[in-house]
Amino acid sequence: DSTKAEVREEAARRGLTVADKPDSHDICFIADGDTRGFLAERLGSAEGPIVDESGAVVGSHQGAHGFTIGQRKGLHIDRPAADGRPRYVLSIEPVSNTVTVGPRAALQVTSIVCGSPVWNGPVSNGPVSNGPVRNGPAASDDVTVQLRAHGEVYPCTFEEIAGGLRIDLGRAATGVAAGQAAVLYSGSTVIGSATIVSAG
Template structure:
């Protein structure tokens, strides 16, 4: 099989490419240049896609004896990932840029070009598994190493894309074994730190980075009754669940901290309240997609049991979900009801659904609410 190995310059992608070679595939390595002005060096685990990363990818390919290329995807990355990140925050939502990069860059733009050039599959260093189900169709599953599992950020993959995905690290029990294997193979990236931050905000200051790209203007901070408690420097810089940085002069009646409950960019308002008001038991998702075949319940709208994960490496919660329908603006819409209340759920995040280790699919969270609190404030039936 002719395989294009996506080489990030890290240890995972290097070992994944090496295993593809060992499996007898005809492997070509490619590093994606995602920035027009990449930094020369990394700082620990901050950033990626630097000149240093490109050099590390080239050295790994040279060690493996496979061809190496660099493809410039910087314009596509800027439009589909960076600009999307900014526009989502400007709309008061909290996006996941890694998931968007997988969706738009690695498994759309890269895979499309690979197929056009005659490759059969794209191999990456993601910790996830593609398996064939009893019905003969491919499914996406969690990796063997729960601590490194990356199936959440791959929940956007479609059935057609799964046919051309190769994840050689799927069954590796731990990252330590991957590093040990890299050292045995003589790969220079064996001890290279993982990248944990948003790659295009390497200093980790998301608020400062956004302030340079979004027109932030002062506005009111109010409670759920509409009383003004203070002012903010720009509503788009706040996220649901945030506690720090509110700088409210008026303490809560019970003396307890307040948290951001809602961001309203249209009127530049931030709504705050007590921790218990963050509890969410109803989620509505839009732009839903299935990672493989749709469940039979999708067509009928019947509820189905599942598990919910709404952030990378976050908690996994039993839930009941159903398909609400489809519209031209928002695509397929889902309703998800976790079996217990959740906190830290914000519009813009991705909700990924599982059954056991199998990834069912994902949606973008459009609204997250507490039915009891909402219905008490609004007597209109839900």
């Protein structure tokens, strides 16, 4: 196993131009970094409402695909929040093309529901964290979850539920969205993963 630094050194020795390429934290195949423009070109424009938590329309947009959970800038909201504080994207509903905004505190989640997990390794001899786990940690091991690439790691507990997995975080996370991966670790070993369905 090579570290990223070792791979970059080898690439430099071989004269590859990617040796000095910065790490990608976005969609890496969009050369100019204009994700919103890339998606709009392929999906088209579709005007929709921006609403607050009560459902009141506070603005409009040209496509829900141009927003991400936790986004604060570029919302183009018609009127400020009653408390004068910034608003953040809380949810995106692609079917109704509605973007819901609200205070930063509303982004905090401590519980995540995921679809069916994919476990690494063979089935272990007993339940761990309230459910059977394949090659999972011993009951005394610390389990953590990472919710986005290069993102923060959170202490957690988890249990398998009908059709999926419930993860309870040891501290609140923000910007968690359906469709993201939740990757469970025991130390530095990946024990399983699942796709996030909802968070609260």
